[in-house]
Amino acid sequence: MIRxxxxxxxxxxxxxxxxxxxxxxxxxxxxxxxxxxxxxxxFFRTIAMLEKPDSGHIFIxxxxxxxxxxxxxxxxxxxxxxxxxxxxxxxxNVLDNITLAPxxxxxxxxxxxxxxxxxxLSLVGLAEKANSYPHQLSGGQQxxxxxxxxxxxxxxxxxxxxxxxxxxxxxxxxxxxxIRKLTKMGLTLLIVTHEMNFAKEIANRIFxxxxxxxxxxxxxxxxxxxxxxxxxxAFINKLKVFSYQxxxxxxxxxxxxxxxxxxxxxYNLGAKQVxxxxxxxxxxILVIFANCFKIATPNIEIAISYSDETTETTVMxxxxxxxxxxxxxxxxxxxxxxxNLITRMSKKYEHHCEKDLNTVHVKL
Amino acid sequence: xxxxxxxxxxxxxKNLLVGDAYLxxxxxxxxxxxxxxxxxxxxxxxxxxLCSLRMSKIKLLKVAAHFVIAVLRGSPVLLILMILYYVxxxxxxxxxxxxxxxxxxxxxxxxxxxxxxxSLEAVDKKQLEAARMLGFSKTGAFFAITxxxxxxxxxxxxxxxxxxxIQWTSVVGYVTITDLTRTVNNxxxxxxxxxxxxxxxxxxxxxxxxxxFGLFSIGRKRGxxx
Numbered sequence: 001m002i003r004x005x006x007x008x009x010x011x012x013x014x015x016x017x018x019x020x021x022x023x024x025x026x027x028x029x030x031x032x033x034x035x036x037x038x039x040x041x042x043f044f045r046t047i048a049m050l051e052k053p054d055s056g057h058i059f060i061x062x063x064x065x066x067x068x069x070x071x072x073x074x075x076x077x078x079x080x081x082x083x084x085x086x087x088x089x090x091x092x093n094v095l096d097n098i099t100l101a102p103x104x105x106x107x108x109x110x111x112x113x114x115x116x117x118x119x120x121l122s123l124v125g126l127a128e129k130a131n132s133y134p135h136q137l138s139g140g141q142q143x144x145x146x147x148x149x150x151x152x153x154x155x156x157x158x159x160x161x162x163x164x165x166x167x168x169x170x171x172x173x174x175x176x177x178x179i180r181k182l183t184k185m186g187l188t189l190l191i192v193t194h195e196m197n198f199a200k201e202i203a204n205r206i207f208x209x210x211x212x213x214x215x216x217x218x219x220x221x222x223x224x225x226x227x228x229x230x231x232x233x234a235f236i237n238k239l240k241v242f243s244y245q246x247x248x249x250x251x252x253x254x255x256x257x258x259x260x261x262x263x264x265x266x267y268n269l270g271a272k273q274v275x276x277x278x279x280x281x282x283x284x285i286l287v288i289f290a291n292c293f294k295i296a297t298p299n300i301e302i303a304i305s306y307s308d309e310t311t312e313t314t315v316m317x318x319x320x321x322x323x324x325x326x327x328x329x330x331x332x333x334x335x336x337x338x339x340n341l342i343t344r345m346s347k348k349y350e351h352h353c354e355k356d357l358n359t360v361h362v363k364l
Numbered sequence: 365x366x367x368x369x370x371x372x373x374x375x376x377x378k379n380l381l382v383g384d385a386y387l388x389x390x391x392x393x394x395x396x397x398x399x400x401x402x403x404x405x406x407x408x409x410x411x412x413x414l415c416s417l418r419m420s421k422i423k424l425l426k427v428a429a430h431f432v433i434a435v436l437r438g439s440p441v442l443l444i445l446m447i448l449y450y451v452x453x454x455x456x457x458x459x460x461x462x463x464x465x466x467x468x469x470x471x472x473x474x475x476x477x478x479x480x481x482x483s484l485e486a487v488d489k490k491q492l493e494a495a496r497m498l499g500f501s502k503t504g505a506f507f508a509i510t511x512x513x514x515x516x517x518x519x520x521x522x523x524x525x526x527x528x529x530i531q532w533t534s535v536v537g538y539v540t541i542t543d544l545t546r547t548v549n550n551x552x553x554x555x556x557x558x559x560x561x562x563x564x565x566x567x568x569x570x571x572x573x574x575x576x577f578g579l580f581s582i583g584r585k586r587g588x589x590x
Binding site for chain 2: 048050073074076077079080081083085087088089090091100101104105106146149150153
C-alpha cells in the first residue's frame with residue numbers, strides 16, 4: 001500500500017530524517033512512537049507530500065507520488081489525515097464540514113453526501129451534533145468529527161498525527177475507541193501517538209523513530225517487552241521508570257512532584273496514592289538531608305516504578321554518603337518524627353550500603 | 365413646548381417646503397449615494413487588484429503595489445480629489461462627479477486592499493491544509509475555505525469603510541459638485557436658519573450609515589456567532 005525508499009528530508013542544515021525505507025501493507029496498523037522533536041510529524045507530512053522530500057520515493061498503491069506529473073489531489077482523496085489540532089472548517093457546521101469535500105471534490109450530490117455524513121456521524125456517536133459549529137464542541141467531539149470528515153472521502157489510508165495529544169483523558173478514550181473501530185474496517189492506518197498502551201493494543205507494527213530514521217521496528221511485544229537497540233531500551237524504560245536527581249538542598253520539589261504526578265497518571269493511580277508517594281519522598285529526602293548532607297552537596301537519585309500485576313509502587317533511592325539507614329532509629333524519639341512516618345508508610349523496606357553508596361528499596 | 369414645536373414646523377416649512385426645496389435635498393442625496401456606490405464598486409475592484417499584486421510572488425509587483433497603497437492611504441482624499449480636478453483633469457470636460465468617483469475609488473481601494481490582505485492572512489492555514497488533504501486543489505481550497513472565512517473576518521471592517529466613504533464624500537462641494545452637504549448648506553444660507561438645515565443634513569447621513577449596517581445584518585444566520 002505504501003512503499004518508501006531512500007526518503008530524506010532536511011530543513012536547511014538540520015537533517016530531519018535520512019534514508020527511510022519501509023513497506024506498509026494494506027490493512028496494517030502502524031504506530032509510530034519516539035521522543036518529541038525526532039521528526040515523526042514531518043515524516044507523516046512528507047508521506048502526504050505536504051513537505052517535499054529532498055530525495056527518495058514514496059509509492060502509494062504503486063504510484064510514485066514524488067513525481068511532478070502525479071496529480072497529488074487525486075492521491076490525497078484516498079489518503080486522509082487527522083491532526084492534533086483537529087482543524088475543522090470553522091465557518092461551517094458539522095454536517096457541512098463532512099459533506100464539503102464529497103460534494104466539491106467527488107461531485108456527489110447533496111442528498112447522497114448528507115446521507116453518508118449522517119451514517120458517519122452515528123459511527124462516531126455525534127449524530128445529534130450535525131447542526132452545531134466546531135467551536136461549540138469539546139476537543140474530543142471535534143476530533144471525532146475530523147475523523148468522520150476524513151472518512152467521508154472513503155480513504156484507504158489514514159494518517160493520525162498525535163490525534164489525542166491535545167485532549168484530556170476522557171476525551172482521549174472517546175477518540176481512541178473510534179480509531180479502534182477503524183482498525184476493524186480494513187483501512188491502512190498510521191498513528192503517531194504517545195499513548196503507549198493504545199499503541200500496544202491496536203498496532204500490528206511499531207516504528208520507533210529516533211536518530212533521523214526508523215531506529216527500530218517490530219511487533220508491539222518486540223518493541224515494548226524486548227527492545228533490542230539502546231535508545232529504544234532507554235525510551236521504553238523511561239515509560240516504566242520515573243527518575244529524578246537531586247543535587248542541591250534547594251532543589252525544585254514542586255517540579256519533582258509535578259513530574260511524579262504525570263508519571264502516575266499514565267498508570268491511572270488515584271490522587272490519594274500520588275499524594276502518598278509525594279509525601280513519602282519528601283519526608284525521606286528530609287531525613288536523608290538531615291543525616292547525610294548537613295554540609296556536603298546532596299547527591300540523591302530517585303527511581304519510581306509501578307507494576308500493573310501487583311499494583312505496587314516501588315521507590316528506589318540511592319545516595320552517596322556514610323552508611324545511614326533511614327529506617328533505623330531509636331523508638332519514641334520525638335526528633336525522629338520523619339523517620340517514624342516513612343517507616344509506617346512503607347509496606348516493605350530494605351537498606352544496604354556498599355562503599356558509601358546507600359540504596360533504599362521501598363514498596364508502598 | 366408648543367413654541368418649540370411651532371418653531372420646528374415653521375423651520376420645516378421654510379427650509380424644505382418653500383419652492384419644493386425637498387426635491388433639491390433629494391437630488392443632493394442622490395448625488396451622494398451615486399458617488400458612494402460607484403466609488404465603492406470601483407474601489408473594491410481596485411482593492412482586489414492591488415491586494416493580489418501586493419500578495420504576488422513577483423517581488424517587483426509586490427513592492428510597486430506596496431508603494432501605491434502607502435501613497436494612497438497616506439494622503440488626504442480631499443487633496444487627491446483637488447489634484448485630480450484642478451491639475452490632472454483640469455483641461456478635460458469630464459463631469460466632476462466622475463472625477464470624484466475616481467478619487468474616492470483610489471482612496472477606498474487602497475484601504476480595501478489592505479483590509480483584504482489582512483483578512484486573507486488571518487485565515488487559519490491549517491484548515492487550508494486540511495482541505496488539501498481531502499483532495500481539494502489549491503484554487504478549490506481557496507474558494508471553499510479561504511474566501512468565506514476571510515469574508516467573515518473582513519465584513520465588520522468593510523462596513524466601516526463604507527460608512528467612512530459616505531461621510532468623506534461630503535467634501536465634494538470643493539469641486540463644484542452639489543451633493544447632500546452642499547445642498548443643506550445652501551438651503552441654510554438661503555433661509556438664514558443654518559442650524560435646522562445642517563442638523564437635518566446630519567440626520568440623513570446618520571440614516572444612510574444605519575441603512576448600511578442594516579443591509580449587512582440581513583442574512584446573518586443564527587448560531588454563526590464566529
